[in-house]
Amino acid sequence: MDxxxxxxxxxxxxxxxxxxxxxxxxRTGEYLAAIELFYTLPMVYGMLRLDRTRLAILAAFALVTxxxxxxxLVEREHRFNQPALWLQFAMLAxxxxxxxxxxxAVLRRRERLAExxxxxxxxxxxxxxxxxxxxxxxxxxxxxLMEALEREIARAERVGKPLSIARVDLDWLGSVNETHGxxxxxxxxxxxxxxxxxxxxxxxxxxxxxGKEFLAIMPDTDLKGAAIAAERLRAAVAREPVPEVxxxxxxxxxxxxxxxxxxxxxxxxxxxxxxxxxxxxxxGRDRVVALDLDGRPVIVGAA
Amino acid sequence: xxxxAFALDAAVVFRGRPMQVAGRLTLEGASGQxxxxxxxxxxTGAPVFVEQADDRYALLRPFPPAAEPQTAGxxxxxxxxxxxxxxxxxxxxxxxxxxxxxxxxxxxxxxSGMFEGPMGTLMRELSPGTGRQVYYLVKPLxxxxxxxxxADAMARAEERRAAGEREDD
Numbered sequence: 001m002d003x004x005x006x007x008x009x010x011x012x013x014x015x016x017x018x019x020x021x022x023x024x025x026x027r028t029g030e031y032l033a034a035i036e037l038f039y040t041l042p043m044v045y046g047m048l049r050l051d052r053t054r055l056a057i058l059a060a061f062a063l064v065t066x067x068x069x070x071x072x073l074v075e076r077e078h079r080f081n082q083p084a085l086w087l088q089f090a091m092l093a094x095x096x097x098x099x100x101x102x103x104x105a106v107l108r109r110r111e112r113l114a115e116x117x118x119x120x121x122x123x124x125x126x127x128x129x130x131x132x133x134x135x136x137x138x139x140x141x142x143x144x145l146m147e148a149l150e151r152e153i154a155r156a157e158r159v160g161k162p163l164s165i166a167r168v169d170l171d172w173l174g175s176v177n178e179t180h181g182x183x184x185x186x187x188x189x190x191x192x193x194x195x196x197x198x199x200x201x202x203x204x205x206x207x208x209x210x211g212k213e214f215l216a217i218m219p220d221t222d223l224k225g226a227a228i229a230a231e232r233l234r235a236a237v238a239r240e241p242v243p244e245v246x247x248x249x250x251x252x253x254x255x256x257x258x259x260x261x262x263x264x265x266x267x268x269x270x271x272x273x274x275x276x277x278x279x280x281x282x283x284g285r286d287r288v289v290a291l292d293l294d295g296r297p298v299i300v301g302a303a
Numbered sequence: 304x305x306x307x308a309f310a311l312d313a314a315v316v317f318r319g320r321p322m323q324v325a326g327r328l329t330l331e332g333a334s335g336q337x338x339x340x341x342x343x344x345x346x347t348g349a350p351v352f353v354e355q356a357d358d359r360y361a362l363l364r365p366f367p368p369a370a371e372p373q374t375a376g377x378x379x380x381x382x383x384x385x386x387x388x389x390x391x392x393x394x395x396x397x398x399x400x401x402x403x404x405x406x407x408x409x410x411x412x413x414x415s416g417m418f419e420g421p422m423g424t425l426m427r428e429l430s431p432g433t434g435r436q437v438y439y440l441v442k443p444l445x446x447x448x449x450x451x452x453x454a455d456a457m458a459r460a461e462e463r464r465a466a467g468e469r470e471d472d
């Protein structure tokens with residue numbers, strides 16, 4: 001709730017207590033001290049909800065209205081014991097001062113609690129994000145990819161839009177691992193994923209299928225568009241330097257592209273893209289092979 | 304039969320991914336040795352085909368069924384890459400359980416030609432009388448790339464135990 005609204009609400013509460021005090025005192029001709037207890041309600045509420053400055057203003061407002069009520073009463077009814085009455089007023093002012101002071105400490109704790117709650121929310125969001133991300137490369141992991149592909153296939157069939165996928169393999173990672181060690185292989189994997197992900201559109205879904213195998217899901221994209229995108233990805237990766245790997249100045253990757261056919265499930269469409277990838281590997285790697293309408297492999301881009 | 308052959312429906316872990324043996328072919332070579340061919344599935348991803356001879360595994364990566372690499376004499380050409388024949392084997396099918404690979408012909412006899420080239424090993428497989436031939440890229444698997452789910456769980460437990468001991472230090 002907005003703090004201005006809270007201030008108004010508490011101010012209204014103080015005003016109501018003042019009105020009650022003035023009304024009953026004028027009717028009975030007595031000062032009803034018990035009514036002062038009602039001030040505790042808006043003040044405690046204010047202590048829990050407002051900062052110290054706002055609460056101090058409200059406390060001053062309460063003291064002014066209450067003091068006015070007392071003055072009016074003393075003016076009209078001369079029989080009141082004035083020192084006792086003003087001592088009571090002073091006690092009320094002291095109680096308000098203590099409440100206002102305490103509000104500062106409560107506010108600090110409230111702020112710490114809110115910060116802890118924000119941290120918890122951030123951690124929860126990060127945990128959820130990590131649960132769908134590959135820990136090494138930061139791209140989506142296998143399970144998330146499969147769920148995304150199932151979702152995109154259902155959407156493509158529902159709206160009648162094309163959907164294509166590309167199975168992507170980073171070339172020669174095994175020999176890099178053997179020659180230079182897995183830490184250098186991991187660097188190559190990370191560089192590859194950054195270059196590949198940047199070459200794709202925001203709507204495309206890219207993730208690690210397993211090991212050095214990756215999958216790109218391209219919604220609303222037919223085979224021709226997917227082949228162009230795959231070649232763009234291949235060229236972007238081929239430009240990526242790997243100074244850590246001696247004897248290999250750039251990365252390279254091989255891709256198999258297939259367009260989803262109506263009624264096909266995830267296994268079938270990935271299987272077709274993978275068979276294109278296998279053909280591309282055998283044909284020399286660092287190239288893109290798309291399967292045409294008859295399922296024949298066509299090399300659409302190569303180093 | 305090798306003692307560590309995977310049974311049909313066995314839970315396995317292939318390159319860290321839990322899968323199941325959805326199909327198994329038992330093949331017998333000319334000299335009587337047994338070879339298994341597994342169809343592994345994880346339900347959503349593409350199937351994985353693995354061949355086991357003794358305790359060695361090789362990944363079979365099928366070409367598109369409509370692919371027609373150029374063949375001339377003892378060579379097969381894929382794109383610009385040329386593969387040369389290095390061996391032929393004849394396999395008799397003794398048993399077929401569960402799913403049979405979409406690429407492997409379901410036939411009593413399989414003839415495999417192994418070709419070597421700069422990009423690795425290529426296998427051309429055909430079944431006499433069917434006229435159908437299938438191409439695979441063959442990649443030997445390293446130790447630990449395909450293990451039973453139990454072996455994987457034991458390895459993980461051992462890793463956790465070792466990590467715990469390091470923490471205690």
